[in-house]
Amino acid sequence: MARRRQRVRRANVEYSGDMDLSALVDRVRPLTAHEVVIGVEGNEEIALVAAVHEFGSAKMNIPARSFIGTGKKKAQVAIGKLVRAGVNEIALGNKTVDSLLQEIGELGQQRVVKNFDRIKQPGLSAIYARYKTGKRLLQADMDLRESIVFRVRRKGG
Numbered sequence: 001m002a003r004r005r006q007r008v009r010r011a012n013v014e015y016s017g018d019m020d021l022s023a024l025v026d027r028v029r030p031l032t033a034h035e036v037v038i039g040v041e042g043n044e045e046i047a048l049v050a051a052v053h054e055f056g057s058a059k060m061n062i063p064a065r066s067f068i069g070t071g072k073k074k075a076q077v078a079i080g081k082l083v084r085a086g087v088n089e090i091a092l093g094n095k096t097v098d099s100l101l102q103e104i105g106e107l108g109q110q111r112v113v114k115n116f117d118r119i120k121q122p123g124l125s126a127i128y129a130r131y132k133t134g135k136r137l138l139q140a141d142m143d144l145r146e147s148i149v150f151r152v153r154r155k156g157g
Contacts, residue, residue, distance in 0.1 A: 024091050027090050027091060027093060027097075028087065028090055028091055028097075030097040031087070031090070031097055031100070031101075032155075033154055033155055034097070034101055034152055034153065034154055034155060035152070035153060035154075035155050036101055036104045036105045036108060036150055036151070036152050037150065037151050037152075037153060038068065038071075038072065038105070038108045038109055038112055038148070038149070038150045039068060039148075039149065039150075039151075040068070040144065040147045040148055040149070041147055041149045042143070042147040046143060046144060046147050049141075049143075049144050050068075050144055050147070053065050053066075053067060053144065054066050054067065054068055054069065065119050067112060067115050067116040067119055068112055068148075070115055070119075071108075071111050071112030071113075071114070071115030071116065072108070072111075072112065074111055074115055075107065075108050075111035075112070078107060078111065079104055079107055079108060082100075082103060082104060082107060083100070083104065086100035086103065086104075087100075098152075101152045102152065105150030105151070105152060106150070108150055109148060109149065109150045112148050113145060113148050116144075116145055116148065117145070
């Protein structure tokens with residue numbers, strides 16, 4: 001079984017002597033049990049179009065135009081800032097874990113959609129270019145764009 005590389009960043013939470021440390025830990029602990037997943041949800045056709053966009057297809061001579069992976073990378077800094085601020089708010093009791101996870105998902109989804117709209121390289125294949133007119137998205141592209149979603153789930157499930 002291959003181990004996944006994991007990166008850990010720390011959020012500094014200020015603790016004063018009058019705070020109940022066990023309550024602080026209880027408020028923050030649920031963050032370790034959940035994760036936010038951003039991807040595409042839809043029927044088989046949407047899944048195929050998404051996979052071809054993300055990874056390309058040697059058989060159909062279509063290069064990869066990753067929008068989820070690159071969108072995730074471009075969102076990391078903004079999500080990191082949101083998480084660091086959110087963990088402090090959770091520790092102080094001003095925010096819930098669920099609301100922070102929801103904000104993370106919404107921000108990540110927005111960034112992936114924004115990245116999807118910007119993808120221009122590599123250039124279009126000759127077959128696809130015949131169907132595409134101007135800068136408008138084809139219906140399949142629009143359906144794919146609208147199927148980008150996020151889910152909050154328990155880790156490992």
